[in-house]
Amino acid sequence: MLPVPTTLPDVPARPSPAGRTAARLAPSPDGLRERKKRARREALVEAAQTLVLQRGLDTVTVEDICAEVGVSPRTFFNYFPSKDDAVLGLEDLAVRPEVVATFVQGGPSGALLDDLEVVVADVLAQQVVTPERMARTLELVQREPHLVARHVAWVEGHRAELVEMFVARRAVRPFVPDPELLALVVMSLLRASTLEWQQRDRVGEPVDHLPGVVDQLRALLTDTRGPEPVG
Incomplete structure (x- = not known):
């Protein structure tokens, strides 16, 4: 779930990419129990x-x-x-409470797309994706169409949670994009990172491919060139 805190901590200084990765993957005190x-x-x-x-x-x-x-x-x-x-x-697209709290207050960087990347990375780092699991799931959905409706309902539930988180952030640090659009962006980044992982022969984990996906999105957003001249 994506709990939106009522008490918001101070926004920390923006960590380096290496620092963000280390923090994201650091084991918790309850690591053995969680495993x-x-x-x-x-x-x-x-x-x-x-x-x-x-x-x-x-x-x-x-x-x-x-x-x-x-x-x-x-x-x-x-x-x-x-x-x-x-x-x-x-399973829940779980974002750790401290990550949610920092994001809602406008952090960790203050740049919306950069901060979205941190949220998506936190979700991906906690997911277990194997080629065997993915293949079985696709086969099951093809065999059992009834499962499609359940998957759609699951996506909708998490979309609503993401929208709630974005609304809370906008109240603290206003931004232009609609929270509904941002929820779709998050879901797309999750999916695109997994697809990139598959296309790259499953090197590393899906979270390792997120920066490249975000770079592609950033390039799209900053491409202001007009159409190429004809002739």
Whole structure:
């Protein structure tokens, strides 16, 4: 989720790119516990996708998925609100609270596109994307059209959260672009970075390809040349 804070901290000086990367990827005090939770979540997704590919969506139950992983349905619902979410591997586009707080107050740089990049990088750095997962998900959506509606609803929910964050920032540091447009930009940057990662033979992680995607967007926004003369 994207919680918008009611108490806003001071805006820090703009960190260097290396500093932003180090801060984004620094382990938390609860790192071991988080890794265990992540491993269990991934096991649930893998079991859900494998079973549905084998047997079809309608014949697989939450209990079946739990039996494969060795957890209870209660544990399952601590990770996913529904079977469809597990099959799609959906998770919150989580931005760390401190990143949200800094962004809402107008930081870390004060430049909207630069600060958007920090937010998107924070989301991408926490995502788990593997070629196998991506291939399975695409196959499942093709086989089970019902899953498309759930994915659309998931996107819409996060769009609304992003809009809320942008509205909060605009109240502190006014800007021109519509928050709805900015939400679409964020979703596009997430998608484009993942596509770039795929096209570059999956070198590194999707977050590593975000700066190049943002540079392309920046070039588009600053290209004020008129049409080339004919003849």
